[in-house]
Amino acid sequence: MIRQLLYGGVLALACVAQTLEAQTTYNSHAQLSGRLKNLSTKFNALASVSSIGKSAGGRDLWLLTLGKGDATKKPAILIVAGLDGTHLAGSELAIQTAEKMLGAANADSVAKLLETKTFYFLPSMNPDAQEQFSAKLKYERTTNDSKTDDDRDGRVDEDPFEDLNGDGVVSWIRVEDAAGTYVASKEDPRILVKADPSKGESGKYLVYTEGIDNDKDGVYNEDGAGGVNPEKNFTFDYQIFTTGSGEHAASEPEVRALLDFLYRAPNIFAVLTFGPNNNLSEAPRFDAAKVARRILTGPLAKDAKAMEQVSKLYNGRTALKDAPTMPQTRGNFSQTAYYHAGRYSFTTPGWWTPKVEAPRDTTRRAAATAPTTPSPTAPAATGGPAGGGGRMGGGGAAAAATSTANASEDDARFLKWADKEKLTGVYVDWKTIQHPDFPGQKVEVGGIVPFSKLNPPVSYLTAAADKHVKFLTGLGAQMPEIQLVNVKTESLGNGLTRITATVINKGLMPTYAEIGDRVRFVQKVKTELKLGAGQAIVSGKRLNLRAALASDESEEYTWLVSGTGKLTIETGCPTAGVKSADVTLK
CATH class of the missing domain: 2.60.40.10 (Immunoglobulins)
Known part of the structure; x- marks a missing residue:
C-alpha cells in the first residue's frame, strides 16, 4: 500500500510539483501563509486553514487540518514544527509532508487514512524568530518579539548583534589572547575546540558572538531583539530565572495557543514535533526509579513499550541512520505533551547531517570555504563558536563556551558533508577586523553561516518528506481501532x-x-x-x-x-x- 502511495500517486503529486520546484529557499511568514492558503483552496474537500492565535509579534499561528468530514470526531495526529526558531527545516518538512499527503489522496491507503483519521499541522509556532532568516541581518534567533530585559540592567534590547565584517550574517569573533581557552581543531582547523590541558594544549583564543559590548558589562550581545524562547516556556520541567524562559511558565502567546489547542482537542492520539530533539531514532526506556517519584521524569512501562514500537516503525519506514544525540531540553513542548497532556509524544529533526568520510581531496574543502556571503541555495545553521552563527537567547561568551564543547563534533561532521556535497555559502573564512573592545589585539570574524547546520538546501528535504509520509501513514495504520x-x-x-x-x-x-x-x-x-x-x-x-x-x-x-x-x-x-x-x- 505504501508503494501505491509513493509511486501509484505520481499523477496526483504532479499538482503540487510546481510549488515544490519553484521553492529554492525557506519561506518567510508571508510566503508560508500564502502557501497554506493555496493548499486549502486547491484541496478544499480535504484541507482547511485557520489561526489558533497570534505570536508576540502579531503573526498568525496557522493550523492546517487534513481529513474528510468532521475533524473533531476522528482520532488525530498533531504535527508541530518551528517552535525552535532556528529549525526552518522542520517547518518545511511539515508543509511538504502535508502537500504530499494531499497530492496522494487518491491512493487507496491515503484515502482511507484521510477518511478515518485527522491530521493537524502547526508548521510555524515561533514565526517571530523564524523571520530572522529573511531579515537584512541574518542570525539564529530562538526568541519571540516579547520585550525582555535579559541581563536585568533596567534596559531592553540595548546589546544586540552587530555585523562587523559586513557580510550580512552574524557569526563569531575570535581574539588571540594568552588567557584564551580555545584552539583550532586538529581534525578541521576551521573549527575551534576547547583546549585540553591534560594533552598539553594551551588555549589561544577567546571566543564571542559577533558584535560589540555596547553596555560595557563584559558580556556580548546578551540583550538583543526579542525575549522569550517558546521551547523553554512550556510547563513540564520549566526553569525559572533562565535566560529566554520567560517570567513564568506558559507566559507567551505562542505557548498558550498551542496548549489551549492540545487540551481542547481530546481526539489527539499522538503528537509529532519536528525540532532539534530526537526520541524516535532511539526510544526512551522504562526506568522504574524515574516513575516512582511524585513527578515523573520517564515514560510509564506500557508507554515505553509503545514508544519502542513506534521507534522501530520510524527507523524502518524512514531508513534514517546515524542520528546525532539530541536529548530533550527543559521546558519544551514535546515533553509537556506527554507528561502534562497525557499524549504519546514523539520528536525528530526529520533531517540531520549524514555521516561521511573526511574528503581526501582538499580542493573540495576550499570550494566550501571560498564564499564569504551566504548562498540563496544553501540557507541555514546552529553552531557553537566553534563555527556557527550567532544564536539569540544565548548569553554571549558564556553560552558560547558551553555550546562549543558540545558542538565541535557536529560542526566537523557538517563541514565534511558540506565539502562532499560541494555546498557554497555555508562557511565564512576567518577575517581580521579592527575591534573597538580589543585594541592592539588580533580579532577575526568567521565560522559556519547561520542556519546552515540544521537546515540543508531545501531540495534535500524532498526525500526526507517522502520518508515522513511513509512514517505517518504507517503510524496512522497502527493507531487503535x-x-x-x-x-x-x-x-x-x-x-x-x-x-x-x-x-x-x-x-x-x-x-x-x-x-x-x-x-x-x-x-x-x-x-x-x-x-x-x-x-x-x-x-x-x-x-x-x-x-x-x-x-x-x-x-x-x-x-x-x-x-x-x-x-x-x-x-x-x-x-x-x-x-x-x-x-x-x-
Whole structure:
C-alpha cells in the first residue's frame, strides 16, 4: 500500500510539483501563509486553514487540518514544527509532508487514512524568530518579539548583534589572547575546540558572538531583539530565572495557543514535533526509579513499550541512520505533551547531517570555504563558536563556551558533508577586523553561516518528506481501532432481555497512553447503553468507564433491560474512535 502511495500517486503529486520546484529557499511568514492558503483552496474537500492565535509579534499561528468530514470526531495526529526558531527545516518538512499527503489522496491507503483519521499541522509556532532568516541581518534567533530585559540592567534590547565584517550574517569573533581557552581543531582547523590541558594544549583564543559590548558589562550581545524562547516556556520541567524562559511558565502567546489547542482537542492520539530533539531514532526506556517519584521524569512501562514500537516503525519506514544525540531540553513542548497532556509524544529533526568520510581531496574543502556571503541555495545553521552563527537567547561568551564543547563534533561532521556535497555559502573564512573592545589585539570574524547546520538546501528535504509520509501513514495504520462485536440478545420472559456485547481494540497500539490516566486529561474508554422510552436497566451499569485497551484487548458487558423497542450501545473514546450498534429488545 505504501508503494501505491509513493509511486501509484505520481499523477496526483504532479499538482503540487510546481510549488515544490519553484521553492529554492525557506519561506518567510508571508510566503508560508500564502502557501497554506493555496493548499486549502486547491484541496478544499480535504484541507482547511485557520489561526489558533497570534505570536508576540502579531503573526498568525496557522493550523492546517487534513481529513474528510468532521475533524473533531476522528482520532488525530498533531504535527508541530518551528517552535525552535532556528529549525526552518522542520517547518518545511511539515508543509511538504502535508502537500504530499494531499497530492496522494487518491491512493487507496491515503484515502482511507484521510477518511478515518485527522491530521493537524502547526508548521510555524515561533514565526517571530523564524523571520530572522529573511531579515537584512541574518542570525539564529530562538526568541519571540516579547520585550525582555535579559541581563536585568533596567534596559531592553540595548546589546544586540552587530555585523562587523559586513557580510550580512552574524557569526563569531575570535581574539588571540594568552588567557584564551580555545584552539583550532586538529581534525578541521576551521573549527575551534576547547583546549585540553591534560594533552598539553594551551588555549589561544577567546571566543564571542559577533558584535560589540555596547553596555560595557563584559558580556556580548546578551540583550538583543526579542525575549522569550517558546521551547523553554512550556510547563513540564520549566526553569525559572533562565535566560529566554520567560517570567513564568506558559507566559507567551505562542505557548498558550498551542496548549489551549492540545487540551481542547481530546481526539489527539499522538503528537509529532519536528525540532532539534530526537526520541524516535532511539526510544526512551522504562526506568522504574524515574516513575516512582511524585513527578515523573520517564515514560510509564506500557508507554515505553509503545514508544519502542513506534521507534522501530520510524527507523524502518524512514531508513534514517546515524542520528546525532539530541536529548530533550527543559521546558519544551514535546515533553509537556506527554507528561502534562497525557499524549504519546514523539520528536525528530526529520533531517540531520549524514555521516561521511573526511574528503581526501582538499580542493573540495576550499570550494566550501571560498564564499564569504551566504548562498540563496544553501540557507541555514546552529553552531557553537566553534563555527556557527550567532544564536539569540544565548548569553554571549558564556553560552558560547558551553555550546562549543558540545558542538565541535557536529560542526566537523557538517563541514565534511558540506565539502562532499560541494555546498557554497555555508562557511565564512576567518577575517581580521579592527575591534573597538580589543585594541592592539588580533580579532577575526568567521565560522559556519547561520542556519546552515540544521537546515540543508531545501531540495534535500524532498526525500526526507517522502520518508515522513511513509512514517505517518504507517503510524496512522497502527493507531487503535475500537470495534463493537458479538452483540447478542436473549429473551428471559416477563419483558426482560439480556444483552451482551464485547468491546475490542483491533488496532496495534493502546487506545491512549497509559499516562493519560495519571494526568486525567485523556478520556477513558466509555461504553454506554442509550435507552428508549419505557425502557429501564434492571442489572448492569448504564455507563461504563475503563482504562486504555491494549492491542487486541477486549471487555465484555452484560445488561438486563426491561421494556420493548430499540436501544443503542455506544462505545469508544476520542483517541480511538466511537462505534455503536442498535439492539431490538425481545
